[in-house]
Amino acid sequence: MEKTHSINYGTYVLVWLGLVALTTLTVAIAGLNLYSLTIIVAMAIATTKSLLVANYFMHVKSDSRVFKVFIVVCIVIFLTMIILTFFDLIFRYPAK
Amino acid sequence: MNEVSYLKYEGKHNGLAGWLLSTDHKRIGVMYLAAMIVFFLTAVVFGLLMKFEMLTPGRTIMGPQTYNTLFTLHGVMMIFLFIIPGLPAIFGNFFLPIMLGAKDVAFPRINLLSWYFYIIGALMILASLLFGGGPIDTGWTFYVPYSLRTGTNVTFAVFAAFVLGFSSILTGLNFITTIHRMRAPGMNWFRMPLFAWGLYATAWIQLLATPILGITLLLIMLERIFGIGIFDPALGGDPLLYQHMFWIYSHPAVYIMILPAMGLVSEIIPTFSKKNIFGYGPIAMSSLAIAFVGYLVWGHHMFSTGISDTSRAIFSLLTFLVAIPSGVKVFNWVATLYKGSIDLRPPLLFVLIFIILFSIGGLTGLVLGSLNTDIHLTDTYFVVAHFHYVMFGGMGTLFFAALHYWFPKMFGKMYNEKIAAIGAWTFAIGFNVLYFPMFILGYLGMPRRYYDYLPEFRNLHVISTIGSWIMVTGIFIIVINLLKGFLKKEMITDINPWGGTTLEWTVPTPPPVENFDKIPVITRGPYERDEHK
Incomplete structure (x- = not known):
C-alpha cells in the first residue's frame, strides 16, 4: 500500500530556501579562483542539492x-x- | 472472455485497430516481431549488396559513397532496429508476464507507447534517406568530427536514434516494475525463470545507459546546428569525449542484446535435455555481473585513439573480467547437457550453433581486449568478424532459436522441423564461410569500411561473398518455413509440445487474453521436473 507522506509545507519551504542559498553560493564561488578545488566544490554543492531534492521533493526519505x-x-x-x-x-x- | 485466444479476441476495436490500439502485451510483442522482421530482412539485403561489391577489387556494383551509405544503414538498422530491441521487445513482451504468472506488464499503455516510439524512430531513419543532404555515411557510431562536418542527413538520423531510445527506456522501466511487483505468489527471485533474470539485468542497462546515448546524440545535433564546441576540436571541444559518451551506452548495449539471448539458452537447454538447469544461482548472478561489469569496459573501443595509458590498462583488465561470468554461463549450459536426455530439435540446434559461434566471438574478443594485439587489429576486418560472431552469431542465432521455440505457443501452429534443421545447418555453414575469412583478412591488414582492396585480399573476399550467399539461403529457408507454418490452416492443440517446465507451457495455445484464469501459486523452481508433467 502507498504510504502518506508526513512532510509539512514548512519543511518544503525551508528546503527550497536552502536550494536557493546553495545556488547563490555556486554563483558566488564561480567568481573565485579555487584552482583544482573548483570542480570538487561545485560537485559537493550539486550533490547536496540533489540529496535535498531527492529526499524531500521526491519523497525518497519516506519511501x-x-x-x-x-x-x-x-x-x-x-x-x-x-x-x-x-x-x-x-x-x-x-x-x- | 478468457477462453478466447489473444489472436481472436475482439474488444473495443477490431481488425487492424484492434492490434494498433491494443495494450495486450502479446499483441504488442507480435507487432514488434512483424516490424523487426521487415527491418531485419531489409538490413540483410544491404549486407548482401555490400558483400557483392567486395567480390572484386575496385568498383563491382557501386561506388564508395553508396558503399559508405549502405554500411551505415546496415549498421543502424541492424543495431538500433533489430539487435538491441529484438529479444526484449518481442519475446520479453510476449512471455515475461506469462512466465511470471501475471496477466500483463505493469504499465500496458506505456508498453504500447514504447512500440509507437519504436515505429516512429524507425520511420524517421527511413525518411532520413529521402530528404535533406541524403543518406547518412558516418557508420552506425556517428563518430565526430566527421559526423559534425558531413553534409548528409546526420541531424535527422541521430534524432531518430534519440526517439528509439525512449522506446528502450520505457520497455526497461516496464520490465523492472513487472518483475518486482507482479510475480505470482510463491515465485521468489530464485524461482524466477532465467529468461526473466536476463530481461531484468537488461532492463537496468536500458534504463541507466540509454539516457547517456540520448544526451550524446542531442549534443551532436546542437553541435551541428549551433556549433557549440563540445566535441569539435576546431572549436575547443574533445572528440574523444564523444567516443567515451557513445561507448558508455553502446558497450552496455551489447549486453542489452546478449543477456536476454543468454536467458533464452537457459530456457531451451533444460527443456531439450530433460534436466533441471545446472547452476541456477550462478547463471542468474552472472547475468547481473555481466550487466554491471559491462558498464565499465567501454574504453576498449578506444585503445588506439590516444586515450591515456592508465585508462587503457584499466579498461583492458576490466574487459578480461567480463569473460568470467560469460564463461560461468557456458560452463553451466554444457554441464546441463551432460548426461541429459538430449532431444536435438530445431530450437536446441540453434542454441548449439550459438554456443560455438559465440565462443569463437568471445575468444576473439579477448584478442581485441589485449592492448598490444588490439593495436594491430583495430579497424580491420578482424573487428568486423568478431563483432558479427558475437552479435549475429549470438543474438541473431538465438532470435531464430526463440522463434522456433516459442512459435507453436505464440501462433498455435507448427513449422516443418526437418526444413527448419536444414535451414539452421545452411545458415551455420554460410555464417562461417562468410565471417571466418574476415578474421584472416583483418590479421593480414584489410581495413574495415573500404569499398576497395588490394588484389592479394581477393581470394578471401570471394570466399566470404560466397558465404554470404549460402547464409542468406539459410535465412531464406528459415523464414519461408516459418511463414508456411504460420499460414497453415490446422492448429495444434498440445499446450506443451517440447515438454517445457516454465509457466508459458501451462497456458492454452495460443494464450488467452488474460493468460491465466486463476493466478498460479508457485511451489517449485522453474526447471524442476519431478512434480511436473
Whole structure:
C-alpha cells in the first residue's frame, strides 16, 4: 500500500530556501579562483542539492528501502563512469 | 472472455485497430516481431549488396559513397532496429508476464507507447534517406568530427536514434516494475525463470545507459546546428569525449542484446535435455555481473585513439573480467547437457550453433581486449568478424532459436522441423564461410569500411561473398518455413509440445487474453521436473 507522506509545507519551504542559498553560493564561488578545488566544490554543492531534492521533493526519505537501493546503485554506476572517464582525461597529458 | 485466444479476441476495436490500439502485451510483442522482421530482412539485403561489391577489387556494383551509405544503414538498422530491441521487445513482451504468472506488464499503455516510439524512430531513419543532404555515411557510431562536418542527413538520423531510445527506456522501466511487483505468489527471485533474470539485468542497462546515448546524440545535433564546441576540436571541444559518451551506452548495449539471448539458452537447454538447469544461482548472478561489469569496459573501443595509458590498462583488465561470468554461463549450459536426455530439435540446434559461434566471438574478443594485439587489429576486418560472431552469431542465432521455440505457443501452429534443421545447418555453414575469412583478412591488414582492396585480399573476399550467399539461403529457408507454418490452416492443440517446465507451457495455445484464469501459486523452481508433467 502507498504510504502518506508526513512532510509539512514548512519543511518544503525551508528546503527550497536552502536550494536557493546553495545556488547563490555556486554563483558566488564561480567568481573565485579555487584552482583544482573548483570542480570538487561545485560537485559537493550539486550533490547536496540533489540529496535535498531527492529526499524531500521526491519523497525518497519516506519511501521503502528498495527505492533507496535503486538510487544508490544508480549513483555508484554513474560515479564509476565519471571516475573511469577521468582516468583518461587526467593521465592523457601527464605533467612534465 | 478468457477462453478466447489473444489472436481472436475482439474488444473495443477490431481488425487492424484492434492490434494498433491494443495494450495486450502479446499483441504488442507480435507487432514488434512483424516490424523487426521487415527491418531485419531489409538490413540483410544491404549486407548482401555490400558483400557483392567486395567480390572484386575496385568498383563491382557501386561506388564508395553508396558503399559508405549502405554500411551505415546496415549498421543502424541492424543495431538500433533489430539487435538491441529484438529479444526484449518481442519475446520479453510476449512471455515475461506469462512466465511470471501475471496477466500483463505493469504499465500496458506505456508498453504500447514504447512500440509507437519504436515505429516512429524507425520511420524517421527511413525518411532520413529521402530528404535533406541524403543518406547518412558516418557508420552506425556517428563518430565526430566527421559526423559534425558531413553534409548528409546526420541531424535527422541521430534524432531518430534519440526517439528509439525512449522506446528502450520505457520497455526497461516496464520490465523492472513487472518483475518486482507482479510475480505470482510463491515465485521468489530464485524461482524466477532465467529468461526473466536476463530481461531484468537488461532492463537496468536500458534504463541507466540509454539516457547517456540520448544526451550524446542531442549534443551532436546542437553541435551541428549551433556549433557549440563540445566535441569539435576546431572549436575547443574533445572528440574523444564523444567516443567515451557513445561507448558508455553502446558497450552496455551489447549486453542489452546478449543477456536476454543468454536467458533464452537457459530456457531451451533444460527443456531439450530433460534436466533441471545446472547452476541456477550462478547463471542468474552472472547475468547481473555481466550487466554491471559491462558498464565499465567501454574504453576498449578506444585503445588506439590516444586515450591515456592508465585508462587503457584499466579498461583492458576490466574487459578480461567480463569473460568470467560469460564463461560461468557456458560452463553451466554444457554441464546441463551432460548426461541429459538430449532431444536435438530445431530450437536446441540453434542454441548449439550459438554456443560455438559465440565462443569463437568471445575468444576473439579477448584478442581485441589485449592492448598490444588490439593495436594491430583495430579497424580491420578482424573487428568486423568478431563483432558479427558475437552479435549475429549470438543474438541473431538465438532470435531464430526463440522463434522456433516459442512459435507453436505464440501462433498455435507448427513449422516443418526437418526444413527448419536444414535451414539452421545452411545458415551455420554460410555464417562461417562468410565471417571466418574476415578474421584472416583483418590479421593480414584489410581495413574495415573500404569499398576497395588490394588484389592479394581477393581470394578471401570471394570466399566470404560466397558465404554470404549460402547464409542468406539459410535465412531464406528459415523464414519461408516459418511463414508456411504460420499460414497453415490446422492448429495444434498440445499446450506443451517440447515438454517445457516454465509457466508459458501451462497456458492454452495460443494464450488467452488474460493468460491465466486463476493466478498460479508457485511451489517449485522453474526447471524442476519431478512434480511436473
